[in-house]
Amino acid sequence: MRAKHKTIIAVIIFAAVCAAIALPSGKEQGVKRSIFAMDTYMELTVYGHDAEAALDAAENEIMRLDGLLSTGNLSSEVSQLNNKKSGVLSKDCRYLFERSKQINEMTDGAFDITIYPLMEAWGFAGGDFRVPDDDELSRLLKYVGMSLVEYDDETGELKMPQQMKLDFGGIGKGYASQRVTELMRGYDIDASVISLGGNVQTFGRKPDKSKWKIAVKNPDDTSSYIGVLSVMDKAVVTSGGYERFFEKDGVSYHHIIDPRTGRPANSGLLSVTVVCGDGTLADGLSTALYVLGMEKAVDLWRSHSNEFDMILVDSSKKQYVTDGISNLYDSEADYEIIY
Ligand code: AMP
Numbered sequence: 001m002r003a004k005h006k007t008i009i010a011v012i013i014f015a016a017v018c019a020a021i022a023l024p025s026g027k028e029q030g031v032k033r034s035i036f037a038m039d040t041y042m043e044l045t046v047y048g049h050d051a052e053a054a055l056d057a058a059e060n061e062i063m064r065l066d067g068l069l070s071t072g073n074l075s076s077e078v079s080q081l082n083n084k085k086s087g088v089l090s091k092d093c094r095y096l097f098e099r100s101k102q103i104n105e106m107t108d109g110a111f112d113i114t115i116y117p118l119m120e121a122w123g124f125a126g127g128d129f130r131v132p133d134d135d136e137l138s139r140l141l142k143y144v145g146m147s148l149v150e151y152d153d154e155t156g157e158l159k160m161p162q163q164m165k166l167d168f169g170g171i172g173k174g175y176a177s178q179r180v181t182e183l184m185r186g187y188d189i190d191a192s193v194i195s196l197g198g199n200v201q202t203f204g205r206k207p208d209k210s211k212w213k214i215a216v217k218n219p220d221d222t223s224s225y226i227g228v229l230s231v232m233d234k235a236v237v238t239s240g241g242y243e244r245f246f247e248k249d250g251v252s253y254h255h256i257i258d259p260r261t262g263r264p265a266n267s268g269l270l271s272v273t274v275v276c277g278d279g280t281l282a283d284g285l286s287t288a289l290y291v292l293g294m295e296k297a298v299d300l301w302r303s304h305s306n307e308f309d310m311i312l313v314d315s316s317k318k319q320y321v322t323d324g325i326s327n328l329y330d331s332e333a334d335y336e337i338i339y
Pocket residue numbers: 110111112113115119167168169170171198238239240243255256257258259283286287288291
């Protein structure tokens with residue numbers, strides 16, 4: 001590791017939330033659309049001849065996926081599965097379940113879509129926040145674990161214990177970004193940037209041929225940024241406890257659950273940003289690495305450095321950037337490069 005210092009101009013940082021803001025007016029500005037879905041505010045910008053048609057298709061696709069994956073919607077595929085405890089999965093849910101299982105294995109169980117009963121217990125499912133006691137958590141933890149799910153990858157049939165419920169919230173937005181980006185590439189467009197909550201995915205280059213600039217949020221103050229990443233054809237996904245949390249008796253409890261303890265992950269990281277060509281993997285990994293903490297995240301990166309890169313922010317707000325993207329990252333603070 002070695003320290004590196006770079007400076008950035010504040011204007012670039014603000015413009016970088018949505019790279020298109022920095023572009024000149026007229027044809028090169030792209031066509032924008034804002035959508036509220038998957039419990040989050042989404043912004044899509046598309047450049048090229050068929051931008052409007054591509055955006056229509058994108059919006060339909062996001063709504064379709066929201067209709068499959070939303071735990072808050074009783075008629076969604078996931079809700080039905082959580083209710084009936086068995087079923088034959090749709091093509092999208094098969095893909096998501098299988099990818100979730102791979103990421104679960106890759107991260108030694110840190111990523112686990114069977115945590116939904118814990119999300120409910122802490123109140124993140126309905127907004128009725130509370131702190132469950134140890135007995136309740138240990139009772140719920142007995143039925144957390146992807147190995148308890150019976151799944152037939154030939155037929156897509158899934159069976160789970162009565163007490164279990166699934167939640168694709170840690171991977172669904174990344175999958176949606178990936179799907180929508182692939183779908184829009186089928187239209188006559190030159191480039192696109194979509195931002196679904198903390199998930200950004202880019203295709204092609206900006207009209208001036210430069211790379212997209214994606215801001216990495218300051219986990220302590222989400223109206224500001226700690227750095228800017230220049231990327232092309234990549235997903236940039238950030239997970240952090242600051243995204244959803246509540247406070248009780250002066251303690252803050254956030255929405256990323258450590259499947260080993262049943263409690264909000266307390267690994268010493270404030271945020272994890274994953275950069276990867278595959279939006280689904282980027283999303284699953286950002287959640288998992290936040291649970292795993294610095295040391296295990298670095299070990300995992302070292303054995304998969306051809307698959308993803310990352311930016312970690314620790315509790316003292318120090319940044320760590322993996323070697324694969326260190327020359328694409330600008331921050332006015334010092335950061336360490338991980339090799
Ligand atoms: P993200 O913002 O992508 O990190 O996802 C956070 C969401 O993922 C939470 O709101 C939950 O729906 C879900 N989640 C929480 N903890 C985990 C975990 N350990 N593994 C998988 N999904 C999780």
